[in-house]
Amino acid sequence: MNIGIMGSGKVGKALGAWAAKCEFNVAFTSRTDATAVAAARAAGHGAKAVDAAGLVQESDLILLTLPYGEIADALAPLQNHLIGKVLVDVSNPITEDHRSLTIGHTTSGAEEIASRFPMARVVKAFNAVFAEVYASQKPRIDGRLISVFYAADDAAAKGSVRDLIARLGFDPINAGPLQNARYLEPLSLLNIHLGRVLGFGTRIGFSLLRE
Protein backbone atom coordinates (compact mmCIF):
# COMPACT_ATOMS: atom_id res chain seq x y z
CA MET A 1 0.00 0.00 0.00
CA ASN A 2 1.32 3.43 -0.96
CA ILE A 3 0.91 6.07 1.71
CA GLY A 4 1.18 9.73 0.79
CA ILE A 5 1.78 12.31 3.49
CA MET A 6 0.57 15.74 2.46
CA GLY A 7 2.06 18.31 4.81
CA SER A 8 5.33 17.18 6.36
CA GLY A 9 5.04 18.92 9.72
CA LYS A 10 5.31 17.35 13.14
CA VAL A 11 2.40 14.93 12.75
CA GLY A 12 3.01 14.08 9.11
CA LYS A 13 6.71 13.43 9.62
CA ALA A 14 6.09 11.16 12.59
CA LEU A 15 3.23 9.18 11.08
CA GLY A 16 5.02 8.79 7.78
CA ALA A 17 8.20 7.55 9.43
CA TRP A 18 6.26 5.00 11.40
CA ALA A 19 4.41 3.78 8.32
CA ALA A 20 7.70 3.51 6.42
CA LYS A 21 9.15 1.45 9.23
CA CYS A 22 6.10 -0.82 8.95
CA GLU A 23 7.06 -1.43 5.32
CA PHE A 24 4.53 0.79 3.62
CA ASN A 25 5.77 2.76 0.62
CA VAL A 26 5.74 6.30 1.93
CA ALA A 27 5.95 9.57 0.01
CA PHE A 28 6.02 13.03 1.53
CA THR A 29 5.02 16.29 -0.03
CA SER A 30 5.10 19.81 1.33
CA ARG A 31 4.76 23.40 0.17
CA THR A 32 8.54 23.65 0.36
CA ASP A 33 10.46 20.82 -1.25
CA ALA A 34 13.20 20.91 1.39
CA THR A 35 10.71 20.03 4.16
CA ALA A 36 9.50 16.97 2.31
CA VAL A 37 13.05 15.89 1.50
CA ALA A 38 14.04 16.23 5.16
CA ALA A 39 11.00 14.24 6.26
CA ALA A 40 11.77 11.45 3.80
CA ARG A 41 15.41 11.35 4.85
CA ALA A 42 14.46 11.21 8.54
CA ALA A 43 11.97 8.43 7.85
CA GLY A 44 14.36 6.24 5.89
CA HIS A 45 13.05 2.78 4.88
CA GLY A 46 12.69 3.90 1.27
CA ALA A 47 10.50 6.94 1.99
CA LYS A 48 10.74 9.61 -0.67
CA ALA A 49 9.80 13.22 -1.37
CA VAL A 50 7.60 13.96 -4.37
CA ASP A 51 5.53 16.84 -5.70
CA ALA A 52 1.88 17.05 -4.74
CA ALA A 53 0.50 15.83 -8.07
CA GLY A 54 2.82 12.83 -8.07
CA LEU A 55 1.89 12.00 -4.51
CA VAL A 56 -1.83 12.07 -5.22
CA GLN A 57 -1.44 9.91 -8.31
CA GLU A 58 0.59 7.15 -6.75
CA SER A 59 -0.88 6.99 -3.24
CA ASP A 60 -3.59 4.58 -2.11
CA LEU A 61 -4.13 6.57 1.06
CA ILE A 62 -3.39 10.28 1.27
CA LEU A 63 -2.97 11.54 4.83
CA LEU A 64 -3.88 15.20 5.15
CA THR A 65 -1.62 16.37 7.95
CA LEU A 66 -1.74 20.06 7.00
CA PRO A 67 -3.43 22.67 9.18
CA TYR A 68 -7.16 22.47 8.44
CA GLY A 69 -7.25 25.97 6.97
CA GLU A 70 -4.67 25.08 4.30
CA ILE A 71 -6.25 21.88 3.01
CA ALA A 72 -8.67 23.34 0.47
CA ASP A 73 -5.97 25.47 -1.15
CA ALA A 74 -3.56 22.56 -1.25
CA LEU A 75 -6.07 20.19 -2.86
CA ALA A 76 -7.76 22.61 -5.25
CA PRO A 77 -5.10 22.42 -8.00
CA LEU A 78 -5.17 18.60 -7.74
CA GLN A 79 -8.89 18.10 -8.16
CA ASN A 80 -8.67 16.15 -11.39
CA HIS A 81 -6.44 13.59 -9.74
CA LEU A 82 -8.67 13.10 -6.70
CA ILE A 83 -11.36 10.95 -8.27
CA GLY A 84 -11.92 7.96 -6.01
CA LYS A 85 -8.86 8.76 -3.94
CA VAL A 86 -8.94 8.10 -0.20
CA LEU A 87 -8.18 11.24 1.78
CA VAL A 88 -7.48 10.61 5.43
CA ASP A 89 -8.25 13.81 7.28
CA VAL A 90 -5.91 14.03 10.25
CA SER A 91 -6.59 17.72 10.79
CA ASN A 92 -8.72 19.61 13.28
CA PRO A 93 -10.49 22.91 12.57
CA ILE A 94 -8.95 24.62 15.53
CA THR A 95 -8.56 28.23 16.64
CA GLU A 96 -5.13 29.87 16.94
CA ASP A 97 -5.09 29.46 20.71
CA HIS A 98 -5.88 25.72 20.42
CA ARG A 99 -8.81 26.13 22.78
CA SER A 100 -11.79 25.90 20.46
CA LEU A 101 -13.00 24.38 17.26
CA THR A 102 -13.87 26.76 14.47
CA ILE A 103 -16.66 24.54 13.16
CA GLY A 104 -19.73 23.54 15.15
CA HIS A 105 -21.79 20.48 15.96
CA THR A 106 -23.76 20.79 12.75
CA THR A 107 -20.69 20.01 10.68
CA SER A 108 -17.00 19.16 11.01
CA GLY A 109 -13.74 19.82 9.25
CA ALA A 110 -13.88 16.40 7.62
CA GLU A 111 -17.41 16.90 6.33
CA GLU A 112 -16.43 20.25 4.90
CA ILE A 113 -13.51 18.67 3.04
CA ALA A 114 -15.81 15.91 1.75
CA SER A 115 -18.33 18.43 0.54
CA ARG A 116 -15.64 20.53 -1.15
CA PHE A 117 -14.04 17.49 -2.83
CA PRO A 118 -16.91 15.06 -3.52
CA MET A 119 -14.84 13.07 -6.02
CA ALA A 120 -12.62 11.78 -3.22
CA ARG A 121 -13.45 9.47 -0.33
CA VAL A 122 -12.74 11.19 2.98
CA VAL A 123 -11.92 9.33 6.18
CA LYS A 124 -11.43 11.06 9.53
CA ALA A 125 -8.66 9.35 11.48
CA PHE A 126 -5.50 9.82 13.54
CA ASN A 127 -6.62 13.27 14.68
CA ALA A 128 -6.81 12.77 18.44
CA VAL A 129 -3.32 11.48 19.22
CA PHE A 130 -0.28 13.68 19.87
CA ALA A 131 2.47 13.85 17.25
CA GLU A 132 4.84 12.85 20.05
CA VAL A 133 3.08 9.48 20.29
CA TYR A 134 3.47 8.95 16.57
CA ALA A 135 7.12 9.98 16.84
CA SER A 136 7.66 7.41 19.60
CA GLN A 137 6.38 4.58 17.37
CA LYS A 138 4.90 2.97 20.47
CA PRO A 139 1.16 2.31 20.22
CA ARG A 140 0.94 1.22 23.83
CA ILE A 141 0.79 3.37 26.97
CA ASP A 142 0.83 1.88 30.45
CA GLY A 143 0.56 -1.56 28.90
CA ARG A 144 -2.54 -0.85 26.86
CA LEU A 145 -3.10 -0.04 23.18
CA ILE A 146 -4.25 3.44 22.26
CA SER A 147 -7.52 3.39 20.32
CA VAL A 148 -7.38 5.23 17.01
CA PHE A 149 -10.89 6.15 15.86
CA TYR A 150 -11.87 6.39 12.19
CA ALA A 151 -15.08 7.62 10.61
CA ALA A 152 -16.14 7.59 6.97
CA ASP A 153 -19.00 6.80 4.64
CA ASP A 154 -17.09 4.61 2.19
CA ALA A 155 -16.65 1.05 3.42
CA ALA A 156 -13.60 0.21 1.29
CA ALA A 157 -11.82 3.40 2.30
CA LYS A 158 -12.56 2.63 5.92
CA GLY A 159 -11.13 -0.85 5.48
CA SER A 160 -7.85 0.53 4.14
CA VAL A 161 -7.53 3.02 6.96
CA ARG A 162 -8.37 0.37 9.50
CA ASP A 163 -5.57 -1.80 8.07
CA LEU A 164 -3.10 1.07 8.37
CA ILE A 165 -4.11 1.74 11.98
CA ALA A 166 -3.78 -1.93 12.84
CA ARG A 167 -0.43 -2.26 11.06
CA LEU A 168 0.98 0.61 13.10
CA GLY A 169 -0.06 -1.47 16.09
CA PHE A 170 -2.94 0.67 17.38
CA ASP A 171 -6.42 -0.48 18.36
CA PRO A 172 -8.61 0.57 15.39
CA ILE A 173 -12.13 1.67 16.34
CA ASN A 174 -14.84 2.17 13.73
CA ALA A 175 -16.54 5.38 14.84
CA GLY A 176 -19.29 5.30 12.20
CA PRO A 177 -20.10 7.67 9.35
CA LEU A 178 -18.05 10.72 8.43
CA GLN A 179 -20.62 12.83 10.26
CA ASN A 180 -19.13 11.52 13.48
CA ALA A 181 -16.00 13.54 12.80
CA ARG A 182 -18.09 16.04 14.78
CA TYR A 183 -17.27 13.98 17.85
CA LEU A 184 -13.71 13.01 16.93
CA GLU A 185 -12.62 16.62 16.44
CA PRO A 186 -13.72 17.64 19.97
CA LEU A 187 -11.94 14.52 21.27
CA SER A 188 -8.74 16.01 19.92
CA LEU A 189 -9.38 19.27 21.75
CA LEU A 190 -9.87 17.33 24.97
CA ASN A 191 -6.61 15.50 24.29
CA ILE A 192 -4.75 18.77 23.68
CA HIS A 193 -6.15 20.41 26.80
CA LEU A 194 -5.26 17.43 28.98
CA GLY A 195 -1.78 17.16 27.53
CA ARG A 196 -0.72 20.76 27.19
CA VAL A 197 -2.73 22.66 29.80
CA LEU A 198 -3.53 20.20 32.56
CA GLY A 199 -0.12 18.63 32.88
CA PHE A 200 -0.65 15.13 31.56
CA GLY A 201 1.98 15.71 28.88
CA THR A 202 1.91 14.47 25.33
CA ARG A 203 2.38 10.79 26.06
CA ILE A 204 -1.34 10.15 26.55
CA GLY A 205 -4.11 8.53 24.56
CA PHE A 206 -7.65 7.26 24.82
CA SER A 207 -8.56 3.62 25.00
CA LEU A 208 -12.05 2.36 24.34
CA LEU A 209 -12.58 -0.20 27.08
CA ARG A 210 -14.95 -3.05 26.22
CA GLU A 211 -15.44 -6.67 27.11
Add this chain to the structure above:
Amino acid sequence: MNIGIMGSGKVGKALGAWAAKCEFNVAFTSRTDATAVAAARAAGHGAKAVDAAGLVQESDLILLTLPYGEIADALAPLQNHLIGKVLVDVSNPITEDHRSLTIGHTTSGAEEIASRFPMARVVKAFNAVFAEVYASQKPRIDGRLISVFYAADDAAAKGSVRDLIARLGFDPINAGPLQNARYLEPLSLLNIHLGRVLGFGTRIGFSLLRE
Protein backbone atom coordinates in the same frame (compact mmCIF):
# COMPACT_ATOMS: atom_id res chain seq x y z
CA MET B 1 -21.36 14.08 52.05
CA ASN B 2 -25.02 14.43 51.03
CA ILE B 3 -25.73 13.60 47.40
CA GLY B 4 -28.96 14.76 45.81
CA ILE B 5 -30.18 13.13 42.61
CA MET B 6 -32.48 15.40 40.66
CA GLY B 7 -34.29 13.31 38.06
CA SER B 8 -34.62 9.69 39.02
CA GLY B 9 -34.49 8.13 35.55
CA LYS B 10 -32.13 5.42 34.37
CA VAL B 11 -28.89 7.32 35.00
CA GLY B 12 -29.99 8.99 38.23
CA LYS B 13 -31.32 5.80 39.75
CA ALA B 14 -28.15 3.89 38.96
CA LEU B 15 -25.69 6.57 40.07
CA GLY B 16 -27.66 7.26 43.26
CA ALA B 17 -27.81 3.59 44.18
CA TRP B 18 -24.09 3.24 43.70
CA ALA B 19 -23.37 6.32 45.80
CA ALA B 20 -25.68 5.02 48.55
CA LYS B 21 -23.85 1.73 48.53
CA CYS B 22 -20.60 3.70 48.95
CA GLU B 23 -22.07 5.16 52.16
CA PHE B 24 -23.01 8.58 50.89
CA ASN B 25 -26.31 9.99 52.14
CA VAL B 26 -28.42 9.92 49.01
CA ALA B 27 -31.72 11.67 48.33
CA PHE B 28 -33.77 11.37 45.14
CA THR B 29 -36.27 13.80 43.74
CA SER B 30 -38.40 13.60 40.64
CA ARG B 31 -41.36 15.34 39.01
CA THR B 32 -43.53 12.47 40.21
CA ASP B 33 -43.06 11.48 43.83
CA ALA B 34 -43.60 7.79 43.09
CA THR B 35 -40.53 7.69 40.81
CA ALA B 36 -38.28 9.12 43.51
CA VAL B 37 -39.73 6.76 46.13
CA ALA B 38 -39.11 3.78 43.87
CA ALA B 39 -35.53 4.93 43.17
CA ALA B 40 -34.83 5.33 46.87
CA ARG B 41 -36.31 1.94 47.68
CA ALA B 42 -34.28 0.27 44.92
CA ALA B 43 -31.11 1.98 46.16
CA GLY B 44 -31.52 0.98 49.81
CA HIS B 45 -28.64 1.87 52.15
CA GLY B 46 -30.69 4.67 53.72
CA ALA B 47 -31.48 6.48 50.46
CA LYS B 48 -34.65 8.56 50.64
CA ALA B 49 -37.09 10.46 48.45
CA VAL B 50 -37.61 14.16 49.12
CA ASP B 51 -39.15 17.13 47.37
CA ALA B 52 -36.96 19.27 45.17
CA ALA B 53 -36.59 22.16 47.62
CA GLY B 54 -35.61 19.81 50.42
CA LEU B 55 -33.10 18.06 48.21
CA VAL B 56 -31.41 21.30 47.18
CA GLN B 57 -31.23 22.52 50.76
CA GLU B 58 -29.64 19.44 52.25
CA SER B 59 -27.36 18.26 49.43
CA ASP B 60 -23.66 19.04 49.13
CA LEU B 61 -23.65 17.85 45.54
CA ILE B 62 -26.72 17.94 43.34
CA LEU B 63 -26.50 15.64 40.35
CA LEU B 64 -28.62 16.88 37.46
CA THR B 65 -29.64 13.66 35.74
CA LEU B 66 -32.70 15.12 33.99
CA PRO B 67 -32.89 15.55 30.24
CA TYR B 68 -31.01 18.74 29.38
CA GLY B 69 -34.15 20.47 28.10
CA GLU B 70 -35.91 20.07 31.47
CA ILE B 71 -33.18 21.40 33.73
CA ALA B 72 -33.94 25.12 33.55
CA ASP B 73 -37.61 24.58 34.35
CA ALA B 74 -36.78 22.26 37.22
CA LEU B 75 -34.27 24.66 38.80
CA ALA B 76 -36.10 27.93 38.19
CA PRO B 77 -38.45 27.67 41.21
CA LEU B 78 -35.48 26.75 43.42
CA GLN B 79 -33.25 29.70 42.54
CA ASN B 80 -33.18 31.18 46.02
CA HIS B 81 -31.82 27.92 47.40
CA LEU B 82 -29.07 27.54 44.81
CA ILE B 83 -26.62 30.10 46.17
CA GLY B 84 -23.20 28.44 46.34
CA LYS B 85 -24.64 25.00 45.65
CA VAL B 86 -22.68 22.55 43.53
CA LEU B 87 -24.65 21.40 40.52
CA VAL B 88 -23.14 18.41 38.76
CA ASP B 89 -24.41 18.48 35.20
CA VAL B 90 -24.68 14.89 34.00
CA SER B 91 -26.87 15.83 31.03
CA ASN B 92 -26.15 16.22 27.34
CA PRO B 93 -27.92 18.68 25.04
CA ILE B 94 -28.87 16.00 22.57
CA THR B 95 -31.36 15.77 19.71
CA GLU B 96 -34.32 13.37 19.83
CA ASP B 97 -32.57 10.87 17.57
CA HIS B 98 -29.46 10.87 19.80
CA ARG B 99 -27.28 11.65 16.80
CA SER B 100 -26.40 15.28 17.37
CA LEU B 101 -25.85 17.88 19.99
CA THR B 102 -28.24 20.81 20.01
CA ILE B 103 -25.58 23.25 21.20
CA GLY B 104 -22.41 24.09 19.30
CA HIS B 105 -18.71 24.46 19.86
CA THR B 106 -19.12 28.02 21.05
CA THR B 107 -20.99 26.88 24.13
CA SER B 108 -22.23 23.74 25.90
CA GLY B 109 -25.17 22.58 27.93
CA ALA B 110 -23.16 22.98 31.12
CA GLU B 111 -22.12 26.55 30.29
CA GLU B 112 -25.73 27.43 29.51
CA ILE B 113 -26.83 26.10 32.90
CA ALA B 114 -24.04 28.04 34.59
CA SER B 115 -25.00 31.23 32.83
CA ARG B 116 -28.70 30.75 33.69
CA PHE B 117 -27.92 29.99 37.36
CA PRO B 118 -24.82 32.06 38.22
CA MET B 119 -25.44 31.68 41.95
CA ALA B 120 -24.59 27.99 41.77
CA ARG B 121 -21.31 26.27 40.99
CA VAL B 122 -21.68 24.00 37.97
CA VAL B 123 -19.49 20.97 37.31
CA LYS B 124 -19.75 18.85 34.19
CA ALA B 125 -19.23 15.18 35.02
CA PHE B 126 -20.48 11.61 34.60
CA ASN B 127 -22.01 12.45 31.22
CA ALA B 128 -20.07 10.10 28.95
CA VAL B 129 -20.68 6.73 30.61
CA PHE B 130 -23.72 4.53 29.98
CA ALA B 131 -26.36 4.20 32.69
CA GLU B 132 -25.82 0.44 32.39
CA VAL B 133 -22.26 0.88 33.66
CA TYR B 134 -23.51 2.85 36.66
CA ALA B 135 -26.16 0.17 37.25
CA SER B 136 -23.46 -2.52 37.23
CA GLN B 137 -21.52 -0.75 40.00
CA LYS B 138 -18.34 -1.95 38.36
CA PRO B 139 -15.91 0.85 37.49
CA ARG B 140 -13.57 -1.50 35.68
CA ILE B 141 -13.86 -2.92 32.17
CA ASP B 142 -11.44 -5.47 30.81
CA GLY B 143 -9.32 -5.01 33.92
CA ARG B 144 -8.96 -1.26 33.63
CA LEU B 145 -10.69 1.66 35.35
CA ILE B 146 -13.02 3.82 33.31
CA SER B 147 -11.97 7.48 33.33
CA VAL B 148 -14.71 9.87 34.44
CA PHE B 149 -13.94 13.41 33.26
CA TYR B 150 -15.01 16.49 35.18
CA ALA B 151 -14.81 20.15 34.19
CA ALA B 152 -15.63 23.24 36.24
CA ASP B 153 -14.39 26.69 37.18
CA ASP B 154 -14.75 26.35 40.95
CA ALA B 155 -11.84 24.48 42.55
CA ALA B 156 -13.69 23.39 45.70
CA ALA B 157 -16.65 22.11 43.70
CA LYS B 158 -14.26 20.20 41.49
CA GLY B 159 -12.62 18.68 44.55
CA SER B 160 -15.94 17.37 45.84
CA VAL B 161 -16.87 15.87 42.51
CA ARG B 162 -13.45 14.32 42.17
CA ASP B 163 -13.91 12.69 45.58
CA LEU B 164 -17.26 11.28 44.54
CA ILE B 165 -15.83 9.88 41.30
CA ALA B 166 -12.92 8.32 43.18
CA ARG B 167 -15.18 6.87 45.89
CA LEU B 168 -17.30 5.14 43.25
CA GLY B 169 -14.04 3.59 42.16
CA PHE B 170 -13.56 5.37 38.83
CA ASP B 171 -10.45 7.09 37.53
CA PRO B 172 -11.20 10.83 38.00
CA ILE B 173 -9.75 13.08 35.30
CA ASN B 174 -9.65 16.86 35.66
CA ALA B 175 -10.72 18.09 32.23
CA GLY B 176 -10.19 21.78 32.97
CA PRO B 177 -12.62 24.70 33.06
CA LEU B 178 -16.36 24.39 32.54
CA GLN B 179 -15.83 25.59 28.99
CA ASN B 180 -14.40 22.16 28.23
CA ALA B 181 -17.88 20.68 28.64
CA ARG B 182 -17.83 21.51 24.91
CA TYR B 183 -15.54 18.53 24.49
CA LEU B 184 -17.10 16.25 27.11
CA GLU B 185 -20.57 16.50 25.58
CA PRO B 186 -19.36 15.30 22.15
CA LEU B 187 -17.49 12.49 23.94
CA SER B 188 -20.86 11.28 25.16
CA LEU B 189 -22.22 11.27 21.62
CA LEU B 190 -19.26 9.18 20.50
CA ASN B 191 -19.93 6.81 23.39
CA ILE B 192 -23.61 6.50 22.45
CA HIS B 193 -22.85 5.91 18.79
CA LEU B 194 -20.26 3.23 19.57
CA GLY B 195 -22.52 1.51 22.07
CA ARG B 196 -25.91 1.69 20.43
CA VAL B 197 -25.21 1.93 16.71
CA LEU B 198 -21.88 0.25 16.10
CA GLY B 199 -22.44 -2.82 18.22
CA PHE B 200 -20.04 -2.31 21.09
CA GLY B 201 -22.94 -2.45 23.55
CA THR B 202 -23.38 -0.40 26.68
CA ARG B 203 -20.60 -1.99 28.71
CA ILE B 204 -17.93 0.34 27.33
CA GLY B 205 -15.99 3.33 28.60
CA PHE B 206 -13.02 5.53 27.84
CA SER B 207 -9.75 5.34 29.67
CA LEU B 208 -7.18 8.09 29.55
CA LEU B 209 -3.91 6.21 29.14
CA ARG B 210 -0.85 7.91 30.60
CA GLU B 211 2.45 6.93 32.12
